[in-house]
Amino acid sequence: MKMDIAFGQYCEGNSLLHRLDPRVKIIITILYIVAIFMAKNVFAFALMLAFTVALVIMSRLSVRVILGGLKPIMFIALFTAVINIFFYKGDEPLVAFWVIKIYKEGLINAGLIVLRILMLLTATSMFLTYTTTPIALTDGLEQLLSPLSKIGVPVHDFAMMMTIALRFIPTLIEETEKIMNAQKARGADFSSGGLVKRAKAIVPIIIPLFVSAFRRAGDLATAMECRCYTGGKGRTRMNVLRAGARDFLFTFVIIALGAGVILINIYAPGYSV
Amino acid sequence: MAELELSGVNYIYNKGTPYETHALKDINLKIGGGITGIIGHTGSGKSTLVQMFNGLVKPTSGTVKLDGEDIWEKKDRVREARFKAGLVMQYPEYQLFASTVYEDIAFGPRNMGLSEEEVDKRVRAAAAFSKLPPEAMARSPFDLSGGQKRRVALAGVIAMNPAFLVLDEPAAGLDPGGRRSILGGIKEFGKNSGTSVIIVSHSMEDMASYCDRIIVMASGRVIMDGNCSEVFSRYNELIGVGLDVPQVTRIASALSHRGLDIGRDVYTVGYAAGKLCEMLDGDVK
Structure with missing residues (x-):
């Protein structure tokens, strides 16, 4: 079994998107999501599409990587499209066959919804995963949420937990592959038999994996304590985040995008979702 | 005598991506009988090579034959190969999972579809190798010491009665006493049972003391193959590929x-x- 973790992986680079402040990236991602859900008609979608394509170009990532990242969502997108095509009611059916009636509005609606799903995934992964290291992301999140620590929310601890969890995903995947190979060498069979048999076959993988995860957790805790880790209090940072001109500019562009979408919704009525 | 034969074996990792690596290049080998050592620097392809022996890794090109039969020719033959060429991976104690030592050793034989009687016989015979007292068979493998755990993991493979016992760094991380006892145990087992043993290591000392034949790997190729004096007399070449005598x-x-x-x-x-x-x-x- 080969595990595909292309989706959600950081891609090395030095584009404008890579250099944006992670805090700004989190904020603009939220704004982008709001904008894409406000978009109501074809023209608003065209604007969003243009912006998303511009993002892809700006990131200087290969299109293959981005399309590969969309693969896991393809099924949901297609499923939604089919539902919309068959169940959307319009004025006049384009095709009427037995109980199936397909309307022009249904087709457009399906297209827009699929587009929305794909753009949503592309843009969010573009901001948050492809161009941002997990460490930068959790740092940004921690600082954005830091006001909450005033009311007693352990923001630093959550951020640290998230960093550690992300850090160990590749390690655990590698470990799983090793254990699987070891059990296969003893004749374990993961790919045949019924559901119960397959579920049982997982036991020899899960147990050693848990044991090693606990061992690693213990080792890590000891190592952190050896370096005098006592939580977030009084901790200084090597890389202090500073929002610069480009960060403000980008935020402005996203706000303008949102405003554009609202204006189009009001003044340019078209096929709406 | 069982025979393992690799001809024209190539293996390429991540083909077609920027991370493409040619891990094995045109390997031709015949192994059978005695104790064979495989040495090589980190990344020389020795671990990939041993995973070829039992069909864990499929060669990109070339054939792997066990007793004259191509293990990739038919689908169920790969599984047979797993039992014929018993592989003990690096740090095998991390694959223990069962609630008792007995159950863990019995995992392999049960996968072979043997009768409970036969399984019991084999588990007891293999446990003799791990030198555990009989009452320890009912204990949890997680309660044992590191060295004992490794012996139990080894016994789990030995219990399958493989014609080849392939061990990837069996002595890694053990102290000198533990090294001698585990390697000595393996040598004795090979001699008494007639099993061909293949050991991967980068300790020249271990190779010299335990192996009849030494195969040296460097950047995916077999660069030397012979007995101790043949291999260690080529001192300068060994140094050249990051190894030693x-x-x-x-x-x-x-x-x-x-x-x-x-x-x-x-x-x-x-x-x-x-x-x-x-x-x-x-x-x-």
């Missing part, structure tokens, strides 16, 4: 430079000691 061989060579010639074919400490005693007329003894 046993320490005692270097000492012997330094001694001969200073006029005390105990020969160049000194590979184990015991042999060197004997030779020196002989030369010093047994005074030291």
Whole structure:
């Protein structure tokens, strides 16, 4: 079994998107999501599409990587499209066959919804995963949420937990592959038999994996304590985040995008979702 | 005698991506009988090579034959290969999972579809190798010491009665006493059962003391193949690929430079000691 973790992986680079402040990236991602859900008609979608394509170009990532990242969502997108095509009611059916009636509005609606799903995934992964290291992301999140620590929310601890969890995903995947190979060498069979048999076959993988995860957790805790880790209090940072001109500019562009979408919704009525 | 034959084997990782690596290049090998050592620097392809033997990794090109049969020719033959060429991976104690030592050792034989009687026989025979007292069979493998855990993991593979016992760094992370006892145990097992043993290691000392034949790998190729004296006499080439000769061989060579010639074919400490005693007329003894 080969595990595909292309989706959600950081891609090395030095584009404008890579250099944006992670805090700004989190904020603009939220704004982008709001904008894409406000978009109501074809023209608003065209604007969003243009912006998303511009993002892809700006990131200087290969299109293959981005399309590969969309693969896991393809099924949901297609499923939604089919539902919309068959169940959307319009004025006049384009095709009427037995109980199936397909309307022009249904087709457009399906297209827009699929587009929305794909753009949503592309843009969010573009901001948050492809161009941002997990460490930068959790740092940004921690600082954005830091006001909450005033009311007693352990923001630093959550951020640290998230960093550690992300850090160990590749390690655990590698470990799983090793254990699987070891059990296969003893004749374990993961790919045949019924559901119960397959579920049982997982036991020899899960147990050693848990044991090693606990061992690693213990080792890590000891190592952190050896370096005098006592939580977030009084901790200084090597890389202090500073929002610069480009960060403000980008935020402005996203706000303008949102405003554009609202204006189009009001003044340019078209096929709406 | 069982025979393992690799012909024209190539293996390429991540083909077609920027991370493409040619891990094995045109490997032609015939192994059968005795104890064969495979040495090589990190990344020389030795671990990939041993995973070819039992069909864990499928060669990009070339054939792997066990007793004359291509293991990739038919679908169920790969599974047979797993039982014929028992592979003990690095740090095998991390794959223990069952609630008792007995159950863990029985995992392999049960996967072979043997009767409970036969499984029981094999587990007990293999447990004799791990030198655990009979009452320990009902204990959890997680309660054992590190060295004992490794023996249990080894017993789990031995219980499958493989024609080949393939071990990837069986002594890694053990102290000198643990090394000697595990490697000595393996050597004895091979001799008594007639199993062909293949050991991967990068310890020249272990290779010299336990192996009849040594295969040297460097950047995916077999660059040397022969007995201890054939391999260790090519000192400069070994250094060139980041390997070494046993320490005692270097000492012997330094001694001969200073006029005390105990020969160049000194590979184990015991042999060197004997030779020196002989030369010093047994005074030291």
